[in-house]
Amino acid sequence: MKMPSFSRREFLKTGSNGFGYLAFAALAQQQWLRAGAQAAGPLAAKAPHFTQRAKHVIFLCMQGAPSHVDTFDYKPKLIADAGKQAPSAAGRYGSAKLMPPQWKFTQQGRSGLWMSELWPELARHADKLCVLNSMTTDLPAHPQAFTQLHTGTTQFVRPSLGAWSLYGLGTLNENLPGFITINPPGNAARSYGSAFLPAIYQGTKIGGGGAFARRFGGGEQAGVANIRNSRHTTEEQRTQLDLVQALNKATMQQGGGVSAEVEGVIESYELAFRMQAEVPKVMDLSRETAATQALYGIGEQETDTFGRQCLMARKFVEAGVRFVEITHGSWDQHFNLKAALERNCHAVDKPVAGLLADLQSRGLLKDTLVIWGGEFGRTPHSQGDDGRDHNNKGFTMWMAGGGVKGGMNHGMTDDHGYKAVLDKMHIHDWHATVLALMGLDHERLTYRYAGRDFRLTDVHGTVAREIMM
Amino acid sequence: MKLLPLSSLILAPVMLTGADVAETAHAGIAPDQLQFFEKNIRPVLARHCYKCHSAESEKVKGGLTLDTKQATLLGGESGHPGVTPGSVAQSSIYAAMTWKNEDMQMPPKEKLPDDVIANFKKWIEMGAPDPRETKVANANGGKRVIDMEEGRKHWSFQKPVKQAPPEVRTEGWTRTEIDRFILAGIEKAGLHPVRDADRPTLIRRIAFDLTGLPPTPDEVKAFVADTSPDAARRVIDMYLDSERYGERWARHWLDVARYAESSGKEVNVLYSHAWRYRDYVIESFKKDKPYDQFLKEQIAGDLLKFTDKRDQAEKIVATGFLAVGSKGHNNRDRRQFAMDLVDEQIDAMSQSMLGLTLACARCHDHKFDPVTQRDYYALAGIFLSSETLFGTYDQLQNSNTSALIELDRDAGQVSGLAKIAPAEVAQLKSRYETAARTAEEARREAFAMRQQDRDKAGAAAFLRIRGTRDNAEAIKADLDLFHEDGTPRTLVMGVLDRKTPFNSPILVRGDIKQPGEVVPRGLVEVLCAKGEPLNISPEGGSGRIDLAHWIASKDNPLTARVMANRVWLKLMGSGLVATPDNFGVMGQKPTHPELLDHLAVTFMENGWSVKKLIREIMLSRAYQTGSAYDAANFAVDPDNKLHWRMNQRRLDAEAIRDAMLAVGGVLNFYPVDGSPVARAGEGRQALLTLQREVTGKPHTCRSIYLPIVRDQIPEMLSVFDFPDASLVNGDRETTNVPSQSLFLMNNQQAQGAADAFAARVAKFDGNSSERLGYAYQLAFGRGPNAQERQAISHFWTRFQPQVAKNMGGGKDAKQKADFAALSAFCQSLIASAEFRYLN
Incomplete structure (x- = not known):
């Protein structure tokens, strides 16, 4: 030591x-x-359990459950059997009719990865993608599955993946929060909560819904809570802070000259003061070149919002933030699939492709695990004439960078895309794998609460070593 | 009242006893059968199963091992035999191989070829000949065998016994018996207690501990002037008798009662009537209701004797404890919802009242404590035989609603809502009727459409039906809040007994689809003396009343200890048991076991009076000592486990907020009737209304009356470590994080409080030095020293001109700058460490 x-x-x-x-x-x-x-403090960087492939994670969370059979899970049999009755694998949907993917699939990159034409920009990065085609989760209901995606459980109040990561590894820049969640949905505090872990590990929210959504600091753009002082100039504030610190110092001396608590207060003021300068700087995208902004689709109406969020994610990662999550909502296409899914994919395609390209060109991609996916997938059969229902037994997510192999598919669903049949990856397995990529052993990353050691993966989880470089 | 179809839980248990297995096992094996086993069975087991299911496994999965005949027959944790010779139907490993059951498919990654599976069928049907005769000692199908006699030996499962306080060497230091226990520990470690706290520090400590507020300058002055030996006792009694005491100590209990006004979880349904329970807790502490009675009321208030309607009403409100927990209202499976509800109740009750994590035994016997799954389902039966009434109304995301309990108008309960005119009731009614008609029409139209074309009647039609019905239900929910004449009805969350009590089956792995043996309703075995009857008498209704008496009993080894420790922890800054919610095997052992027992027994002898317990601790010298650092003591006991000094404690969020408002003279002491959550109503607009009310106007009520919506805790509270309102929490975190600093520097609430404080100081009649002194008295209960005066004057000479310059000069600017500087100074006091720490 x-x-x-x-x-x-x-x-x-x-x-x-x-x-x-x-x-x-x-x-x-x-x-x-x-x-x-x-x-050194609870946020200080800590050594991983074993080889660390990813220092950072950017999780692009597609809330609402995107259709896998229309995007990344190519099923020729589903095209061939279009209009036929759903097979027995469909379970309770027995009488429904199979609906072929509504977009053409082609092979992309040197690896020949199958992708639908919904991803013209991302297709250029096909050789970076590790497509997980055999994802499963316990329940086909949004709120529960969304909670499980983030905390591993649908039933209990447990810390989120980001909180566990921060707890396990600390952060690389103590002038910034270590876990940032951009635009989280309302009523999904669990997705960035710390539950029984110390509060310092919970995600810092930027923007996002919720009935009590707050406008921070008076500025136009949503940001970190109370990051701006609306009254005083920086100089005035420093003068005020000097007084606060002088009083704190006096308190310390009166208590015998040693107080970890008072010292903690003194430090937290200085950190806060530095954060005031640092956070807006990182969040200020105007200093990025026009080329970089264009890469993310900033300035184009459909891609502007998500593009900004992706660029911000890159800047946070670059500045040392451990875990960044961005939520993109409304992927729940029970009807109007054709128009709505296309619109959604268009809104994220360029920004995501831009993020991968930008990370790559800055040498950050090898250390940054980018994850794309939602809480489950959709049925290969139709619901109405232009929609698909929930499907939790087989769906797709993908990962890139951060030590995963590119240009590959991992696992498989059945011929139509109902159920994972090969190398099933339950959310627990996915959590174990993400932690492993960060150098954390999901069985050793524990926290003692109410008399026992808790894990993100509870008693489950198998690491998919075969997808790691 | 609606009853859930719980009886459907009872299914014939499928269990096979060990004796049956033994009888059918073969002793000798025919050579061809042996060959069949060696060729077709053993290699498959070794290749595909042993990795997770053998003695050599790194970790045996599901308690199942397949490398001996004995264990293969016995099976694993599921309770089902692995192999039953002659019966594939009762051979769980065969079922797993066929992948027929989605939840149990083995080997997990890839199904075995059909011919291999056929071989296993053949083998089982020929009697499962198996030469692997190695006996495994204590084979038990993966289950831990719990020895109750051993279990009862755990320190906290034995009744507390009062022991004579130890002799001490240092003369004249001890004031009470507590001090002898503490001093003996300090002396034994070769340490010495530090100097007593000075008077201003002591009264600030006492005032915050008992009322959650700073002492007023007058109170400090009087206490400092009172040199009689009884001064401390007098001031303690004064605060104990104050209205503010109940509000302070109720909040401690609300932490362990995981109190909140919404369901939390995925769909955060509002609980408009939860506040009645909050008020009940405040009132109970204020009146110093005996703690045993307090617990009994919360478990079974509806079943206790009462003197009049008002008394009855209070006792029913008390059962809100069981109803306000976090729930997943959108769960489509009602039986699952019912079991989750019961689990939450067992968890909250056992952790808060017994310091035990009984809910750990839901899926398997407790891994650490001597608590069996049987114990759990005996308790579960009690709660399943009771109906939890939490209200809420039917919506797209809420499939689980219930009635509420309505109290008589003359039950003397306050109302959370204003009366409305009878005409408004009529209007609500007519709106409801219209909405209900619209919903019915939407349903009929969709139905007609479906007749014509199945495909068209898809999700859009469903959403329309749902939308119109939700609208009608929301209006109905608002309508249901009032009597015909417009007076609000008195509705309460709580628990009542069902007509027919119900015994729960053990659910294998907690799975409602795997009911096992039915267990009679009863109590936790390890906490009962050997041979003592555990079960609830069949005539005893749900058994909640028995449960209540058993918990709130002098014979229960945990109840008094757990509460004594909670009170000690709040007053001393650390528990005698460092894990206040866990007195089980995995909890910490007490640092001073004899003192804990002394406190627990005295507590019971004093009629379970919390106030007496508090007074006893506060009158001790251990409580009244200083918090100064001492290098020699620190070197030996840095964590102050021996209490050689008072811990320096961070105020909790409520006290910080209340103090911020109090020093500015703007804290409203009037208790809030009801809650913003109640006034938001139950309709669709409720969350929006609530948002407007909470963020729109500055709340100046005491923090305990702020709306506590799960996962949407008011910022001021959450930033200072308000606990997760879904979890039992007897010991809050105290973090020191930059978000707190940002809040105190930049948030409008903090700035507003500073302005009020500054305005009050500005009005003080005196010169600037006297005003400074006044501000210090208000904030810290003491005057500034020379060093501080110098720092402040240094601040003033720099800050005021900076602001004046930035305001553009001029006379007006100077006045404004003066106030800005005064406000910034007051904010600095609020923001300083001293403001939020107790020495």
Whole structure:
């Protein structure tokens, strides 16, 4: 174990009121001796359990369950059997009729990966994609499956994937939140919650719905809560903060000169002050070149919103944020599939392709795992004449970068795309695999609560080693 | 009242006893059969099964091993035999191989070829000849065998016994018996207690601990001036008797009662009537209701004797404890919903009242504590025999609703809603009738359309039916809140007994599709003395009343200890047992077991009076000591487990917010009737209305009256570690995170509180130095020292000109800048560590 460096406490030396740096250093050292590496704070970067392939994750969460048979799961038999009665595999939908994919599939890239024509831009990155065709989840109901996708359970209140990641690895930039969720749906706090993990690991929300959706800081764009001061200039605020810190220092001295609690307060003010400068900077996309913005489809009406969010995700990752999630809603095409799915794919195709290209050109893709997918898939048969129903027994997600092999399909559904039949990947397996890519052993990443050790994967989870580089 | 079709849970249990298996097992094996086994069975088992199902497995899955004959016959945790010679139907490994049951397909990745499966069928039918005679000691099908006698030896399962306080060497330090226990520990470790807290620090500590508010400058002055030995006792009694005490201590209980006003989970349905339970808890603490009575009422208030309607009403409201938990209202499977509800109740009750995690035994025997799945389903039967009435109304995302309990108009309960005119009731009624007609028409149209063309009547038609019906239901829900004459009805969440009690089957792995043996309703075996009857008498109704008496009993080894520890934790900053919600095997052992027992027994002897317990702890020197750092003590006991000093404690979110408003003189002490959640109504617009009410106007009520909607906790509270309102929580986190700093620097609520504080200080009659002193008295209960005065004057000379310059100069600007500086100064006091820490 190395002695901690006290660079984070540099402000104490240079603060305009001249704090007693030595006193703090002595305290910090004592704390370090007492609590080991924990003195560095709960967000400090921690060593992974084994080889870390992905340092960061960007999860593009397609809420509503996109149709796999119209996008990434090519089923020639479904085309051949169009209009026939759904086979017994369809279970309770026995009387429904099979509906062929509504878009043409072609092979893309050197790998010859099958993709539908809904993805003209993403197709150029086919050789980066690891398409997971055998995903399964427990229930075909949105809220439960969405919760399971994020926490592993539909039943209990448990920490989310992002919170577990942050707990396991800490963050690489303590001037920013380590887990950021952009545009989460309302009533889905579980998807970025920390449950019994310390609150510091929960996701910081940017934008997003919810009945109590807040406008932050008075600015136009949604951001981190209370990040802007509407009253004072930075200079004035620094003067005020110097007073606060002087009072804190006095409190510390009166208590015998040592108080981890007061020191924590002092540090959190300095971090907050730095975050005020750092967060808007990272979120300011105007400094990106026109070419970069165009790459993400920023400025084009249909792709502007998601493009901005993807670019922001790249900037967060670049700045050291551990886990970024972006939610894109309304993939629930019970009817109007033809128009609505096309519109959705169009809205995300270019931004996602732009994100992959941009990460690649900056050398970030090898360290950043990009994930695309929703809470389940849709039925190969039709619902009405232009829709598909929920299907949890077989659906598709894909991953790219972050140490996964590209240009491949993993697992398979049956001939029509109802059920995963080969290399099934349940959400637990997917969680285990994502953690493994980040260098975390899902069986060792535990937290003691109510008398026992909890895991993201509970007692389940098999890592799909075959998709790792 | 609606009853769920629970009886459908009872299915004939399919279990085979070990004796049956033994009888059919063969001793000698014919050579051709042996050859068949060696050629067709053993290699398959070894290749496809042993990885997860043998003694060599890294981890045996499902408690099933297949590498011995004995264990193969016995089967795993499911309780079903692995192989039953002669019967493929009762051979669970065969069923798994065929992949017929979606939830149990083995081997998991790839189905075995049909000819291999056929060989297993043949083998089982020929009597499953198996030469692998190795005996496994204690084979039990993967189940842990729980020895209750051993289990009862766990420290917390034995009744607390009062012991004489130990002798101590240091003379003159101890004031109460508590102090002798504490001092003995300190002396034993070779440490010494630190200096007592000074008077201003002590009264600030007492005031916040008992009322959640800072002491007023007058209170501080009087206490500092009172040199009598009884001064502390007097001030403690004053705060204990204050109205504010109930609001403070009720919140501690609401944390462990996982109180909230909505369902949480996927669809956050509002619970408009939950606030009655909150008020009940406040009232109970205020009146110092004996704790045993308090618990009994929450479990079985509806079944207790009552003196009058008002008393009865209160007791029914108390059962809201069982109804306000988090629920997944959109669960389409009503039986699953019912079992999840019961599980939540068992979990909340056992953790909060007993410090046990009984819900762990839902799917299997408890992994650590001597609690069996049988114990769990004995309790589950009690709750299944009771009906939980939580209200809510039928909507697209809410398939699970219930009635509410209506109390008589003359039951003396406050109303959460204003009276409306009878004409408005009539109007609601007519709106409902119109909406109901529209819904009926939509249904008929869709039905007619479906007759013509099946495909057309798809999701769009369904959504239209649903939409019109939801609209009608929402209006009905609003209508149901009022009597004909427009006065609001008194509706309550709570629990009542069902007409016919019901015994639950054990659900294998907690799966409602796998009912096993039916167990009689009863209590937890390990907490009952050996031979003591566990079961509820068949005439005893649901058994909740027995459960209530059993928990709130002097014979229960846990109840008093758990509460004594909770009170100690809140007052001292750390529990004698560091895991207040878990006294089981995996919980922490007490640091001072004799002291804990002393507190628990005294608590019971004093008629379960929480106030007396609090007073006893507060009068101890251990409580009144200082919080100063001491290098020698710290080196030995850095975590202060021995209580050589008072822990420095962060105020909880409510106290910080209330104090922010109190120092500005704008805290409204009037208790809120009802809740914004109740006033939002039950209709579709409720969440929007609620949003308007919560974010639209500044709330100045005490924090306990703020709306607690799960996952949408008011920002001020959540930022300062308000716990997850779906989980029992006896010990809140205290984080120090930048979001708190950002809140205190930049949030409008913080700035508004600073403005009010500044306005109050500005009005104080005196010179600037006296005003500064006044601000300090309000915020910290003390005056500023020289160092602080200097820092403040330094701030003033820099900040005021900066602001004035930025305002463009001029006389008007100077005045504004003066106030801006005063407000920024007041905000700095609020933002400082001292404001939110108790020394």
